[in-house]
Amino acid sequence: MNDISKQARRYVLIILIHLGVVIIWHLWVTMSNIPDYVMPSPGATLLSLGEEYGWLHNTYITAVEVFGGYFLAVIAGVGLALIFNWFKTMETMFMPLMVSLNMIPKVALGPLFIVWLSYGVGPNILISFSICFLPILLTMERGLRESDPDLLDLVRTLRASRWQIFTKIQLPGSLPYLFSGMKVAVVLAVAGAIVGEFIASQEGLGYLMLQVQVTLDTAAMFMAVLIITAIGVVLYGLVLLLEYLFIGQAPKEI
Amino acid sequence: MSESFIHLSDVRKIFKTRNEEFLAVSEVTFDVKAGELVSIVGPSGCGKTTILKILAGIHSYEGGTVRIGSEANPFDPSKDIGMVFQQPLLLKWRKVLQNVLLPAEILGLPRKESLDRAHYLLKMVGLQGFEDKYPHELSGGMQQRTAIARALIHDPKLILMDEPFGALDALTREKMNLELLRIWKESQKTILFVTHGIQEAVFLGSRVIVLTCGPARMADNIAIDLPYPRTLDMMTHEEFGKYARHLYKHLGMDADGSDIVEECRID
Structure with a gap:
């Protein structure tokens, strides 16, 4: 019970600190002479939602790109890590390549994707995918490799099958690694989608930001940033939920 | 020596690394x-x-005889075989009871009997009441007790x-x-x-x-x-x-x- 009230106190504190930031932001803007187009107040930012900017549609598009790219990255990252783990020659051949590919600043590939695939939601999903796929692959692959050799000896004396070793030891052991990779990937997926929209797009919040920048509607830009952040927060929350479902109260730190 | 359970005679083991071999165990007999x-x-x-x-x-091993078991046994x-290492090697995502049950699961032993035996063993190693703890909640000694109970679960x-x-x-x-x-x-x-x-x-x-x-x-x-x-x-x-x-x-x-x-x- 003590634990629960401690938890509750922690959440209240988190909310208060966030509110505090908004209040300071508000006071700062209202008490100084900063013009609205440089720094809108929280109220002005919220009011920008009333403008005819197609908020819902643009939010939907960006969310589809973020979630789509992220979902593909999880599937491909986990899938490839499993293949590498099951077929060691594949790992020896391709893992160094993956590490090299990870070094490419994926944002720089954006213009190329546009050349190859034209623009739209699909290419943006791919940019988002390409930027967050490798961290997931690398952490999962590492997690699957981490099993203690003595522990493997122990289960081998029991003539454990490959499948048993995989399901009882390697896979559950890799989950904390996977989730830490997936958390890093959330931020990257959002960044990837927005970069795609900046480079070439006709819809989405990144596109919207460029549109309102022209008219110096800074409040709307702020709002767009807030919604983009919210998309990331929702995705992050889902990952935390999954982590809780899969790992529960077991320790999450690696 | 027909009554011995383990019999080793003149056991030799050579380890090979990429460019050398060395004798690790030589003439071990007991x-x-x-x-x-x-x-x-x-x-x-x-x-x-x-x-x-x-x-x-x-x-x-490269030479000698290793025999375990006898006609009577x-x-x-x-x-x-039950094994206990220097490190407890518990699965950190499993509670104590589930850790003890791991060998029984791998061997496909009947669930109900294994569960009873796990409870009995945890009592024997002094961990009654800790069945639902995670390994990180236990002291080093308690973790090693869990490992001992795990080594005994399949009655080796x-x-x-x-x-x-x-x-x-x-x-x-x-x-x-x-x-x-x-x-x-x-x-x-x-x-x-x-x-x-x-x-x-x-x-x-x-x-x-x-x-x-x-x-x-x-x-x-x-x-x-x-x-x-x-x-x-x-x-x-x-x-x-x-x-x-x-x-x-x-x-x-x-x-x-x-x-x-x-x-x-x-x-």
């Missing part, structure tokens, strides 16, 4: 009777673990212990030694106990097998004629001291500890 607790002592890296792993069927290598005939208390502090270690003797008596298993602690080896074993360095060779195989149940104050007895001094000499140390054995290369 017998262990069913129900005995035998200590194997030697300097670190002298190949003690290698011998355990040969017995566990994890390592191959058949041995199934997949079901009759042979328990191989590789410096199981080596990572524990001195006090906990002595306590665990007493516990192990109690568990041994209660479970009536054959136990091979590898250690580099001479005191520990004498205190636990009905016999102590002494190995010397690179390659591991048998230096001695002495019976420890101290009665069970053993108590900590036996360690101050003259007889205990005599055994300990004898072993120290074998391992190249005079009683004043002047000449420390150099470490060897093999684990």
Whole structure:
């Protein structure tokens, strides 16, 4: 019970600190002479939602790109890590390549994707995918490799099958690694989608930001940033939920 | 020697690395009777673990004979070995009870019986009430008790212990030694106990097998004629001291500890 009230106190504190930031932001803007187009107040930012900017549609598009790219990255990252783990020659051949590919600043590939695939939601999903796929692959692959050799000896004396070793030891052991990779990937997926929209797009919040920048509607830009952040927060929350479902109260730190 | 449960004679093991081979174990010969607790002592890296792993069927060997089990006491290598290592090696995402059940799951033993046995074993190792804890919530000694219960869950005939208390502090270690003797008596298993602690080896074993360095060779195989149940104050007895001094000499140390054995290369 003590634990629960401690938890509750922690959440209240988190909310208060966030509110505090908004209040300071508000006071700062209202008490100084900063013009609205440089720094809108929280109220002005919220009011920008009333403008005819197609908020819902643009939010939907960006969310589809973020979630789509992220979902593909999880599937491909986990899938490839499993293949590498099951077929060691594949790992020896391709893992160094993956590490090299990870070094490419994926944002720089954006213009190329546009050349190859034209623009739209699909290419943006791919940019988002390409930027967050490798961290997931690398952490999962590492997690699957981490099993203690003595522990493997122990289960081998029991003539454990490959499948048993995989399901009882390697896979559950890799989950904390996977989730830490997936958390890093959330931020990257959002960044990837927005970069795609900046480079070439006709819809989405990144596109919207460029549109309102022209008219110096800074409040709307702020709002767009807030919604983009919210998309990331929702995705992050889902990952935390999954982590809780899969790992529960077991320790999450690696 | 038909009554022996484990029989090793002239066992040799060669390790091959990319550009060299070296002899890790040479001419190791000993017998262990069913129900005995035998200590194997030697300097670190002298190949003690290698011998355990040969017995566990994890390592191959190049020469000699290894036989476990007898007509009267058949041995199934997949079901009759329990192992405890220096690290508890618990699955950190499983609670204590589920950790103990792991070997039973792998062997596909009936769930209900295994569960009953797990509860019984946890009580035996003094962990009743800790079934639903995660390993990280336990002390080092308790984690190692869990590992011992896990090694016993499938009712194996042979328990191989590789410096199981080596990572524990001195006090906990002595306590665990007493516990192990109690568990041994209660479970009536054959136990091979590898250690580099001479005191520990004498205190636990009905016999102590002494190995010397690179390659591991048998230096001695002495019976420890101290009665069970053993108590900590036996360690101050003259007889205990005599055994300990004898072993120290074998391992190249005079009683004043002047000449420390150099470490060897093999684990």
